[in-house]
Amino acid sequence: MSDIAITVRDLGKRYRLGGGGAGxxxxxxxxxxxxxxxxxxxxxxxxxxxxxxxxxSFDVARGQVLGIIGRNGAGKSTLLKILSRxxxxxxxxxxxxxxxxxxxxxxxxxxxxxxxxxxxxxNAAILGMGRVEIQRKFDEIVSxxxxxxxxxxxxxxxxxxxxxxxxxxxxxxxxxxxxxVDEVLAVGDAEFQRKCLGKMSSVAQEGRTVLFxxxxxxxxxxxxxxxxxxxxxxxxxxxxxxxxxxxxLAAGMGEAGERRWDGDARAAAAAPFxxxxxxxxxxxxxxxxxxxxxxxxEIEFEYELDxxxxxxxxxxYLSTSRGEPVWTSFDADDPxxxxxxxxxxxxxxxxxxHVPPNMLNEGMFALGVNASAFRVRSFFTDERALTFxxxxxxxxxxxxxxxxxxxxxxxxxWDISEVSG
Amino acid sequence: xxxxxxxxxxxxxxxxxxxxxRGWVTLGxxxxxxxRELLYFLTWRDIKVRYKQTVLGAGWAILxxxxxxxxxxxxxxxxxxxxxxxIPYPIxxxxxxxxxxxxxxxxTKAGGSLVLGRNLVTKVYFPRxxxxxxxxxxxxxxxxxxxxxxxxxxxxYAFTPTAAVLTLPFFLLLTLMTTFGVSFLLAAGNVxxxxxxxxxxxxxxxxFFLTPIAYATSVVPESLRWLYALNPMVGVVEGxxxxxxxxxxxxxxxxxxxxxxxxxxxVVGTVYFRRMERTFADVV
Numbered sequence: 001m002s003d004i005a006i007t008v009r010d011l012g013k014r015y016r017l018g019g020g021g022a023g024x025x026x027x028x029x030x031x032x033x034x035x036x037x038x039x040x041x042x043x044x045x046x047x048x049x050x051x052x053x054x055x056x057s058f059d060v061a062r063g064q065v066l067g068i069i070g071r072n073g074a075g076k077s078t079l080l081k082i083l084s085r086x087x088x089x090x091x092x093x094x095x096x097x098x099x100x101x102x103x104x105x106x107x108x109x110x111x112x113x114x115x116x117x118x119x120x121x122x123n124a125a126i127l128g129m130g131r132v133e134i135q136r137k138f139d140e141i142v143s144x145x146x147x148x149x150x151x152x153x154x155x156x157x158x159x160x161x162x163x164x165x166x167x168x169x170x171x172x173x174x175x176x177x178x179x180x181v182d183e184v185l186a187v188g189d190a191e192f193q194r195k196c197l198g199k200m201s202s203v204a205q206e207g208r209t210v211l212f213x214x215x216x217x218x219x220x221x222x223x224x225x226x227x228x229x230x231x232x233x234x235x236x237x238x239x240x241x242x243x244x245x246x247x248x249l250a251a252g253m254g255e256a257g258e259r260r261w262d263g264d265a266r267a268a269a270a271a272p273f274x275x276x277x278x279x280x281x282x283x284x285x286x287x288x289x290x291x292x293x294x295x296x297x298e299i300e301f302e303y304e305l306d307x308x309x310x311x312x313x314x315x316x317y318l319s320t321s322r323g324e325p326v327w328t329s330f331d332a333d334d335p336x337x338x339x340x341x342x343x344x345x346x347x348x349x350x351x352x353x354h355v356p357p358n359m360l361n362e363g364m365f366a367l368g369v370n371a372s373a374f375r376v377r378s379f380f381t382d383e384r385a386l387t388f389x390x391x392x393x394x395x396x397x398x399x400x401x402x403x404x405x406x407x408x409x410x411x412x413x414w415d416i417s418e419v420s421g
Numbered sequence: 422x423x424x425x426x427x428x429x430x431x432x433x434x435x436x437x438x439x440x441x442x443r444g445w446v447t448l449g450x451x452x453x454x455x456x457r458e459l460l461y462f463l464t465w466r467d468i469k470v471r472y473k474q475t476v477l478g479a480g481w482a483i484l485x486x487x488x489x490x491x492x493x494x495x496x497x498x499x500x501x502x503x504x505x506x507x508i509p510y511p512i513x514x515x516x517x518x519x520x521x522x523x524x525x526x527x528x529t530k531a532g533g534s535l536v537l538g539r540n541l542v543t544k545v546y547f548p549r550x551x552x553x554x555x556x557x558x559x560x561x562x563x564x565x566x567x568x569x570x571x572x573x574x575x576x577x578y579a580f581t582p583t584a585a586v587l588t589l590p591f592f593l594l595l596t597l598m599t600t601f602g603v604s605f606l607l608a609a610g611n612v613x614x615x616x617x618x619x620x621x622x623x624x625x626x627x628x629f630f631l632t633p634i635a636y637a638t639s640v641v642p643e644s645l646r647w648l649y650a651l652n653p654m655v656g657v658v659e660g661x662x663x664x665x666x667x668x669x670x671x672x673x674x675x676x677x678x679x680x681x682x683x684x685x686x687x688v689v690g691t692v693y694f695r696r697m698e699r700t701f702a703d704v705v
Contacts, residue, residue, distance in 0.1 A: 088442060
């Protein structure tokens with residue numbers, strides 16, 4: 001018996017780019033295209049194509065929970081679609097040992113007119129369960145979803161939460177040998193998310209193989225030991241999840257300690273507030289991506305106001321790369337400052353935050369920004385605008401080469417006295 | 422999916438190899454059989470949903486062909502005086518409408534099924550053929566309901582079934598083969614070219630007039646009948662009238678042409694569908 005659940009070798013998927021961006025062709029387009037090819041003898045490949053995935057190879061051991069992370073459009077979904085056989089690869093091959101169940105977007109195949117009960121049967125059949133199997137698990141599914149009272153109501157009358165719970169319940173009870181999970185936890189309330197995560201880790205403990213795709217880094221860290229980072233259709237890194245998550249969060253987000261918003265659509269929508277840049281500066285005023293734990297540094301937010309703005313405050317969220325908040329601070333936190341700047345006139349501004357030495361522990365940190373008028377309007381928020389790293393050399397206790405848990409590393413004053421008697 | 426694949430198989434005996442398919446593909450019928458549970462549930466869904474939130478419900482399955490028959494009898498039978506080979510016009514038309522409605526509603530529903538089921542096709546793997554097959558099978562329920570009216574009409578016009586009625590399953594099979602063949606072609610075509618969606622109603626109207634529903638085959642010149650019978654629905658309608666009304670057995674030429682054509686449509690439709698299938702999720 002093999003210990004490998006999935007083997008992927010040199011997998012690639014190419015998509016043809018259609019003209020005009022339409023998702024489908026009309027017969028006329030094809031006829032015109034065919035005529036064109038005959039007359040001009042153009043080869044077919046000229047339409048242009050894009051490799052959504054290329055040269056991807058990896059193995060997944062039986063019983064392993066593997067995380068897959070990457071930006072939108074990096075190729076994660078394409079990979080999952082190939083592995084769950086929804087679409088065919090253009091090249092390469094994959095070997096799957098066991099039944100694959102995919103949990104791609106919950107609720108696929110639900111019919112709004114059918115009752116909860118009917119949809120359980122339908123959805124389970126679509127996911128590959130037999131009738132006997134569904135009947136056996138029916139009660140379990142219903143109680144997991146907490147929809148007992150509404151079993152015979154058409155799901156079109158369900159709240160979105162109920163709908164979601166039911167859908168996840170069906171998929172979670174599929175019991176495949178290999179479970180492919182794509183971003184199901186992005187929705188639902190905290191209570192439900194906890195339940196889903198619990199169900200997934202119990203699935204993993206039963207020795208099933210799980211491929212877990214998510215943008216929720218803390219879920220990835222909690223559920224997986226190892227993670228693959230996909231970038232532009234290729235595997236950029238396969239590493240223990242903590243390393244992979246750090247890599248992913250650092251990659252492409254804060255090149256050289258500065259984040260600019262030139263031509264960013266979201267930033268353009270924030271008018272009259274216009275973010276320009278967020279920077280990390282060392283004590284000499286240089287833009288840096290790494291600061292020393294023992295030295296002061298500055299966080300600078302540059303922005304422009306297209307008109308006078310009343311009650312504005314701009315601020316910074318500091319969090320660890322895992323997403324745990326460390327602190328939040330606004331430039332008008334001091335009441336005197338806020339009074340003085342009741343209205344900021346149009347023009348270009350720089351808000352600088354001075355961070356004292358001996359505050360942060362070594363590791364990766366993320367900076368977010370916010371510009372708002374309290375209880376009036378939030379102009380602009382970017383929770384993860386920039387990342388930077390902190391070097392711990394020389395910080396208190398660093399003469400012992402051991403990791404110190406916690407995001408902060410203050411130089412605290414100790415008083416040691418001998419108590420006699 | 423009932424008993425066989427539910428038993429947890431030893432890991433190594435359950436290997437799926439995913440690789441680009443090349444050239445001709447298998448028909449994949451074995452896999453379709455393995456997924457018969459899904460086929461059952463999709464069909465069941467179509468039946469359940471078909472008349473949801475309607476007042477008359479399944480009554481529509483009876484009313485539609487019945488009212489069509491009434492209108493035909495008034496306009497084509499009485500006013501236009503189309504020939505019905507000596508059979509009372511209402512039952513003459515109804516016998517033809519029975520398989521025709523199965524064909525027309527099947528093709529119409531199946532033709533758009535893949536595009537309508539886009540959500541499913543792009544998210545979950547299963548044999549795609551199940552998608553257009555389900556609405557056609559669901560149409561069989563309407564067919565059975567409409568058959569009740571047929572029984573009533575036969576009693577009313579005092580038609581006693583003869584041994585010929587035993588050939589009915591064959592002609593029903595012919596109807597299904599044609600319906601499946603055309604459905605597969607159009608459903609797969611519709612994924613690529615949305616023109617097909619506009620083509621279907623138009624095609625059905627043309628096809629209706631090329632089938633002896635409102636008139637008898639006898640109006641078609643003898644020398645052209647073999648060509649005419651290349652429309653397999655000609656053989657079907659003639660066959661239904663033979664089996665139920667005691668009309669003369671369709672000529673061997675008609676039977677042969679229609680059966681051959683129905684088989685060809687089924688094979689071509691299935692092969693085309695299977696060839697296009699691999700790109701469905703990317704294109705639909």
